[in-house]
Amino acid sequence: MAKEYRTIRNDVALPYQWALGKTWPRFFDGLKEEKIRGTKCADCGRVYVPARTFCPVCFTDMTQWVDVKPEGKIVTWTLVREKYYGQVKEPPYVVALIKLDGADCGFSHFIGGFDLSDAKQVRQKLKTGAKVKAVWSPEKKADIHDIVCFAPVK
Amino acid sequence: MRRVAITHVAQSSGAESRESLMDFTYQINREILDKAGLKREDVGCIIAGSADIFHSGLSCANAFDWDGIGAFLKEGSRAEESAMSFIYGCMRILSGHYDTVLVTALVKGSENPDNDPITSFYGDPFYLRPVGINESVVAAMQMRQYMERYKVTEEQCAKVAVKNLANALFNPYADRKRRVSLKDVMSSERVYDPLKALECAPKSDGVVSVLLASESRAKKLTKKPVWFAGYGCSMDHFNPGDRDLLNGQLKTAAAAAYKMAGVRDPKKKIDVAEVCEPYAFQELLWCEQLGFCGEGGGGKLIDSGATQMDGALPVNPSGGVLATNPYPARGLYRIAEAALQIKGEAGEHQVGKKVKTALAHSTHGFGGQCHSVVILSA
Amino acid sequence: MGKAVAIIGTGQTKHGRRSDVCYPDLVKEAVSAALMDAGITLKDIDGVVLGTMPSMMEGVSSTHFYFAEAMGAVGKPVMKVETCGSTGQSIGHCGFFWVASGMADIVLVVGSEKMSEGDGQATMTTVFDPFFQRTFAAGAPGVFTMQSMEWMYRFKIPEEKGREAAAMISVSNHDNAMDNPYAHIRTRVTMDDVKNARVITYPVRLLDVCPASDGACAVVFASERTAKKICKKPAWIKGLGFRGEEFFYGESDKAIWMSATEAAKEAYQQAGIRNPMKQLDVAELYNPFTYQEMIFYECFGFCPRGEAPDYVLKGAFKKGGQLPCCPSGGTLCTNPIGATGLIRLAEAALQVTGKAGARQVEGAKLALSHAMGGVDQFNAVTILGSKL
């Protein structure tokens, strides 16, 4: 036993099937075609990526679809070196907010395509405002990992 | 309007406890009832503060909590975050239905997985969770923006950890007790660059209770009632990309609390603040948004020494969340500590100046998605 | 009692298997409906209360974050209140106290569940402690069957009689659901259908048990002044009570069920109700199991202990009976758990304001709504009236 007092393990493992609804399948189908689709609010004019059913600010339905560019600028980022249970991938990796050209909000994804082992070098390479573009997965499953990551544009 | 006072406070240490969660809870509520000279039956209503995902794998947390908080066949309820539980307790008294309410928040971090895997379940399963978003990741991204936009330095952020962990040495209930130097913090592992290990809060155990009473009842129960003067809370957008991480909802929450409490100039009026800073730099950012200094002035604020224990506006004399982080209970810990400062009962970490008005703050969610501010007065 | 509080609007989704929408969109559907019913916009809302079942149900925790926009809460204070199955009533109580405290004028209360996305029984099993009882837990049906058996044994109710009465409850709930456009299960069943349905946990059969539903409900609470100003027919909150028992099943007597009895007693006292059977016009009970509905009748003082089956067989609780129960078809036909208790409250509000459509109980002025939670641990009651 790892602890010096008496304990019991209590693992909670449960299965789920999450419904995507009407809007998100269209977004994911777009990824399959290497397109990033957003929705535009008729009231405030903002373009949201990923697409949403309704405008998070105006609380009105959004029906207009807009393709945004698979490239944009880094808003902010972090280099993850911490390991933890159930992590999505083996550190080190970079998670960033990216403002895609044509969108009015940040898009969360990985940044990669280069050596991440040296933190100093990563800091030198990744600057806020730097341009990145989507690296597509050769095999597409219509989910967020159809984009492998965003890579710096030279 | 009726008035509400905190009459008594009881808290456990934040260190790992070998008690079962039920007994751990019972001991603190037994203590607060004894302090107040009350029996379980005398309390009007009991509100728990606990969150399922932070609850040892026992879902419907209130079910397990019910016995330990002393709520058998009593009126009661549960809110998922403890500042919310506190406010709900105040509502119950303000409504005129109850004269006493016991509010208890509880968690055993030592029984839970780390906070990072837990907070990743805040994320939706389609977009945010699959790309590794959790509270620390968003905080790190927020920190980078904060430093770049306002030219706040990494050292200034690290100083918060140095200050709060030093304060914690004087708090018998603190979890992380270790004097650290600026160099220690700066050279600690860059877990989420630019966030360093010593700038991230630990995972603590904790049970904390406050007894609330109506004005007439409070005056009978204690010589030093601490009055609930103001409250504000505000929720931000879910997706971190939909917001400006440096301009969130804390200003809105603070404005509401100050308005209710009649605070015009927080810098002058607030004598001490207990701010929820699970990440060191957040104390600086939150201080700006609470109006303790101008926008981007957080770095200078810490340099000035004003937020030190003996400064003009001490922040986190208890050591804050960086020292003790019983996640869903940490908001009520801030409120309890603020109340102790007003009562003059904070012991070795009592601040130098006389405290008439204190502020307690709580936040949870990615990059501070939800903020609560509570103002207490003597 | 302090300041008066009213319900000025309600909204529900169509309940059922709602794979056509993602979870936040489901929540928004109910919120939009409630705003429209109350004739207000998000700007008028001072605070939002949310409640659902635990995070394990749908695999997203602390959903007040995820639903921030869907419930119109951005820039507003939020309360996340949860008490297991009784959540729906507990969030209603929070809405009441928020307004009654004077800290808010209009509060939006939202309850939701999307049970098709998780494993309901497995989630419920995690409510049991892992030290002593989880090993023997058989989800909700196991517990409710134990309770029903204990109750019948205690009051010497012959098995046949219990079976007959429970079947009648199933038939009448299913009949009622036909009148409710929001209900999940909308099919008529016969006594024989119920009695011959597949055994789940003996003597409980499939048609004695509620479905697992997706659905959301939203209710708007307002102060007396505002309610009188902007709402033609508010539903006034007359009394409320919440009680819980010990955590370990078996420690308190579930055939008498103190939490249910005491919660109702508290609410009755506030509402000035001495003879519920006479004074109440309609009741929306939280009835996931037919047998259990009868225990509630007794706890709530609708009939003496042990006599519920006799009253049921006389038709006392059917539409047109002495005290119609669950004209909406009840939990037995619709159960998105986190919303279910709030749906009871919304349905009671519709009844006392004459807005219940085909399921309206003629001239209803005083209604009881209720929810139960935990492993038979919690009960909550709210009484609504048409007059202040």
Added chain:
Amino acid sequence: MSKEEYRIVKGQVMVPYELALGRTWSEFYDYLKEEKIMGKKCGKCSRVLVPPRSFCPRCFEDMDEWVEVSQEGVVETWVYVNMPFFAQEIKIPFISAQIRLDGSDTGFIHQVAGIDLSDFDSVRETVKLGGRVKAVWSKEKKGNILDIAYFEPVK
């Protein structure tokens, strides 16, 4: 669009926890190893609680007195479980029962077994509300609730 066409994403969530038993429950399990079922008695209301608590939830006072209760008791209620659940610990069919052990004031949840469980009608003849059952111990004690293997009807 038919319902089947609505898209879903399948996933699993796994969260590991490790819980402290605390002194009272650790001791309870130690007693089980010695084939003793121990409860705690409240000095105020005199009720004997099994499983034991360190405090009485009703009186809200510490409970210090250990009391051994009988290994026999009365079936207060029971349920025949023949439906599978996710992560079920016991193989179906099984009987989950609330047993009032002689000398205790609470119902104790455990299983009734040691009889042929395959045929429900014959089970009903054997297991009765108000009937008496007694504990059957596991040979190997692991310090958990299944150190009592099951309760069997007393003939």
